Amino acid sequence: xxxxxxxxxxxxxxxxxxxxxxxxxxxxxxxxxxxxxxxxxxxxxxxxxxxxxxxxxxxxxxxxxxxxxxxxxxxxxxxxxxxxx
Numbered sequence: 001x002x003x004x005x006x007x008x009x010x011x012x013x014x015x016x017x018x019x020x021x022x023x024x025x026x027x028x029x030x031x032x033x034x035x036x037x038x039x040x041x042x043x044x045x046x047x048x049x050x051x052x053x054x055x056x057x058x059x060x061x062x063x064x065x066x067x068x069x070x071x072x073x074x075x076x077x078x079x080x081x082x083x084x085x
Contacts, residue, residue: 006078009078010081013070013074013078015078021085027059027064028059030082031085033083033085034082034083034084034085037083038083043083044076044080044083047082047083048076048079051064051070051078051079052066052067052072052075053066054067
């Protein structure tokens, strides 16, 4: 899927309410996430689990809510897209 398709998927799943591609909103900017985990072989799996189950403490005090309604396939696509930025 192309970048525009992935941005539309992120919008449809509510991701862009808290994350910008280039700028922090509530959660970190996607480009900052990509930079933080560049070259980390386990990053995609770890981030997919964080998207699915939620988490906190990595980027400050505001927790990431769980996203159980988003399919594992969509989470994988979104995480790989974020890491490619």
